[in-house]
Amino acid sequence: xxxxxxxxxxxxxxxxxxxxxxxxxxxxxxxxxxxxxxLADSVDAIAAEAAKIDGVSRVLTIARAENAHPxxxxxxxxxxxxxxGYSHVFVPSTTFGKDVGPRVAALLGVAQVSDVMSxxxxxxxxxxxxxxxxxxxxxxxxxxxxxxxIRSASWPAAATGASSAPIEALSIDAALPTHTRFIELKxxxxxxxxxxxxxxxxxxxxxxxxxxxxxxxxxxADKIGAAVGASRAAVDAGYVPSDLQVGQxxxxxxxxxxxxxxxxxxxxxxTGIKDAGTIVAINKDSEAPIFEIADFSLIGDLFKLIxxxxxxx
Amino acid sequence: xxxxxxxxRVVDYNVRIQVKPDGSGVVTxxxxxSANPFxxxxxxxxxxxxxxxxxxxxxVVGIGPADLTAHLRNGxxxxxxRAIHVVTADxxxxxxxxxxxxxxxxxEQPELVILGKQAIxxxxxxxxxxxxxxWDRPQATFxxxxxxxxxxxxxxxxxxxxxxxxxxxLPAVITTDLRLNEPRFIKLPDIMKAKSKPIxxxxxxxxxxxxHDHLKTTQYAAPxxxxxxxxxxxxxxxxxxxxxxxxx
Numbered sequence: 287x288x289x290x291x292x293x294x295x296x297x298x299x300x301x302x303x304x305x306x307x308x309x310x311x312x313x314x315x316x317x318x319x320x321x322x323x324x325l326a327d328s329v330d331a332i333a334a335e336a337a338k339i340d341g342v343s344r345v346l347t348i349a350r351a352e353n354a355h356p357x358x359x360x361x362x363x364x365x366x367x368x369x370x371g372y373s374h375v376f377v378p379s380t381t382f383g384k385d386v387g388p389r390v391a392a393l394l395g396v397a398q399v400s401d402v403m404s405x406x407x408x409x410x411x412x413x414x415x416x417x418x419x420x421x422x423x424x425x426x427x428x429x430x431x432x433x434x435x436i437r438s439a440s441w442p443a444a445a446t447g448a449s450s451a452p453i454e455a456l457s458i459d460a461a462l463p464t465h466t467r468f469i470e471l472k473x474x475x476x477x478x479x480x481x482x483x484x485x486x487x488x489x490x491x492x493x494x495x496x497x498x499x500x501x502x503x504x505x506x507a508d509k510i511g512a513a514v515g516a517s518r519a520a521v522d523a524g525y526v527p528s529d530l531q532v533g534q535x536x537x538x539x540x541x542x543x544x545x546x547x548x549x550x551x552x553x554x555x556x557t558g559i560k561d562a563g564t565i566v567a568i569n570k571d572s573e574a575p576i577f578e579i580a581d582f583s584l585i586g587d588l589f590k591l592i593x594x595x596x597x598x599x
Numbered sequence: 600x601x602x603x604x605x606x607x608r609v610v611d612y613n614v615r616i617q618v619k620p621d622g623s624g625v626v627t628x629x630x631x632x633s634a635n636p637f638x639x640x641x642x643x644x645x646x647x648x649x650x651x652x653x654x655x656x657x658x659v660v661g662i663g664p665a666d667l668t669a670h671l672r673n674g675x676x677x678x679x680x681r682a683i684h685v686v687t688a689d690x691x692x693x694x695x696x697x698x699x700x701x702x703x704x705x706x707e708q709p710e711l712v713i714l715g716k717q718a719i720x721x722x723x724x725x726x727x728x729x730x731x732x733x734w735d736r737p738q739a740t741f742x743x744x745x746x747x748x749x750x751x752x753x754x755x756x757x758x759x760x761x762x763x764x765x766x767x768x769l770p771a772v773i774t775t776d777l778r779l780n781e782p783r784f785i786k787l788p789d790i791m792k793a794k795s796k797p798i799x800x801x802x803x804x805x806x807x808x809x810x811h812d813h814l815k816t817t818q819y820a821a822p823x824x825x826x827x828x829x830x831x832x833x834x835x836x837x838x839x840x841x842x843x844x845x846x847x
Contacts, residue, residue: 297760357765358728359737381758385740388693388728397694397813400723414822415722419616420625423818430813465768466737469753473761482759486846510847518777528743528778529761535777537759543846560825564846566837581828584837594834599847 288317288408290374291346293365294324294336295356295382301335303483304378306443308436309339312376313444314405319343323368323456325361327354337451339444345453355468356382362389363460369394369431373408379435380482391433399424399434413437417534418557438482439540439561474527478504481530484513487541487562489532490525491517491555493548493569493588497525503547506592509599515539517549533558548588551576568592600747600769602645603707604679605700605714605726606659607635608670612719618821625819634673637715640775643782644745645713646678653747656680658707662699664688668798675793676785682796683707687803689810693721697729698808704734709770711752716741716774727774737767741776 290312295302305322312320321344322336329347337345346368352360365386369375375390377383379401391398404412409426411434426432481487488510490503500520507514515532516525532539534554540561547568549555556579559565567580570587577583584591610616610625611633617626634642648654659674661667662685671682685699704712717724731738739745739754743762746753747769756763757776767773803810831837841847 358740359731362732381741381756384724385728385738388725389732389738391725392694392697392729392732395694397692398723398725399814400725410817416610416616416625416720417722418822420618421820421822422816423820425815425817427813463735463737465771466739467766469764469766471758471761471763522778527761528757529759543841560822564841564844565825565828566841577830578827579825581825582837582840583828583830584834585830591834595838598835598838 288315288373289319289371290315290317290321290376291369291372292320292322293375293377293383293386294322294332295378295380296324296326296332299328299331301332302378302380303443304380304383304438305336306339306446307438307441308376308378309341309444310441311402311405311436312374313341315374315408317374321346323348323365325353325364327351333453337453338446338449340447341444342451345451346456347453348456348458352462356386357466357468358386358389359466360462361386362393363462364458365390366393367458367460368456372431374432374434377433377435379437383435387433387435394431394433396430396433397426399426399432401437402434403437403440417554418560419553437538439538474529478507479511479513481513481515481532482537482539485541486510486512486543487515487532487539488512488545488547489515489517489549490520490547491549492519492523494520494525500525502589502592506596509596512543512545513541517552517555519552546576546580547592549576550574551579600654600711601656601658601707601709602648602654603700603703603709603712604638604642604645604657604659604674605712606638606642606661606671606674607715607718608632608661608663608667609635609718609720612636618819622818622820632670634670635715635718637717637719637775637777639782640777640779641713641715642674642677642679643780644775646783647780648747654711658683658709660700660703661685662687662691662696662803671798672790672793673785675796675798676789677783678789680796682798684798684800685803685806686800692814693723693725694729694813695808695810696726697733699803699806700726700730701733702806702808704730711747711769712772714772714774716776727772731772734772737771738774739765739767739771740774742773743776743778745773745779
């Protein structure tokens with residue numbers, strides 16, 4: 287039987303929804319125990335949130351000043367020690383999990399399964415390769431711990447219930463390196479929903495034309511309560527910062543509603559949105575590839591259509 | 600300062616990937632192969648550090664079959680001082696690649712190893728992190744800016760929450776993100792010059808690296824396609840359709 291350790295991702299004292307998505311993947315393994323590990327300087331609030339996720343058996347915490355920021359070199363030795371006795375270690379496939387997961391796997395001397403899309407059996411998974419153009423089925427060696435990153439867009443967040451799993455402090459005897467230090471995190475300050483977890487996303491592409499013009503995207507997104515994203519072309523052109531990039535090399539998302547405005551639909555962008563519920567495309571080029579996958583297509587000038595959309599709301 | 604750069608050959612990013620009908624892999628016969636784009640960025644960054652006087656030598660490393668030489672020549676033409684070719688006919692998984700790099704690190708004693716954040720074939724995004732773990736040195740993944748001074752690398756990383764800046768003591772492993780730089784094009788005279796640059800050949804078997812692959816790929820499949828939807832005639836019809844689905 288499987289025992290799974292899920293590594294919690296958090297920021298600013300709050301649990302990231304990618305954690306509950308990783309728990310969903312753990313539930314799909316039909317594990318006999320699913321424990322969530324919280325590593326932070328101050329663990330209480332995060333652990334309390336994690337304890338409410340349905341399916342979680344226990345929340346384990348390691349509170350250390352060194353864990354104030356998610357540095358892989360510092361977290362990995364603690365996770366590798368905590369992994370003893372578990373058949374699987376699951377980490378969200380976000381920049382956090384992609385950074386720390388392989389470091390844990392290498393310390394354990396095992397392979398990592400990256401970007402798990404589906405669980406076929408306890409040691410058999412599906413994952414995307416070639417920018418999502420080939421889905422492979424991989425079998426991990428059952429004799430080893432499975433370290434896997436869980437592709438957030440493929441999994442719904444496990445529900446949170448009224449019940450609360452027990453929270454236990456772990457004491458781990460791991461020597462932590464001092465060779466890597468956190469300096470700062472520059473966050474785009476925003477009251478808008480988080481792009482990775484928003485139920486609605488409005489994205490702009492090169493068709494928006496300039497940084498100034500991108501205001502029309504932000505305003506429309508605010509009107510419908512959506513997060514804002516962008517294509518790689520828009521990011522490369524300097525219209526918006528890189529943390530808004532949606533696509534294979536940016537964020538892979540699965541909102542209920544995705545509106546692609548002035549985005550032609552390069553393959554690497556489509557890879558980032560193909561799990562979205564409903565895709566709307568607005569583009570003046572009727573030949574744009576985005577129309578091939580959109581549920582609703584509207585051909586026309588975005589600067590004329592967006593005000594009309596706002597009117598019609 | 601010596602810099603080791605990973606230089607993997609992959610199916611060119613412009614190629615439309617086709618899964619073989621029997622699900623045994625993707626079609627690679629007659630398909631254009633190129634340097635992994637993130638590795639080109641890694642090499643470019645190493646060359647810039649050399650041009651700034653921070654580095655003295657840039658070594659490109661490839662792991663692959665005998666015909667990988669031509670690919671490594673491209674890295675030399677771009678500007679690397681020399682190349683190391685670890686020869687193996689078998690595809691190498693990230694943990695094995697990291698173990699190979701560790702052997703080369705022990706031999707070459709570089710102060711910096713720069714790798715692409717992921718290869719665009721297996722999309723694993725693991726080798727740099729695994730090497731850093733095995734080497735017990737810092738890692739700075741997804742770099743969009745690198746500054747080297749006083750035995751430290753100050754690296755800006757593209758993370759989901761924004762831009763994170765960390766400081767790593769050298770030696771260290773850095774993996775590149777898209778916006779770190781724009782790689783230079785190879786010029787004809789450089790291709791001529793590259794012919795006289797050295798390529799060290801090392802048989803994979805001589806490195807004493809555990810080579811058993813831990814993951815077994817049993818099937819390749821094309822992704823499920825989204826079907827084409829409907830064309831709406833104007834903004835009002837679109838809003839009505841989205842309201843009907845409860846999305847607005």
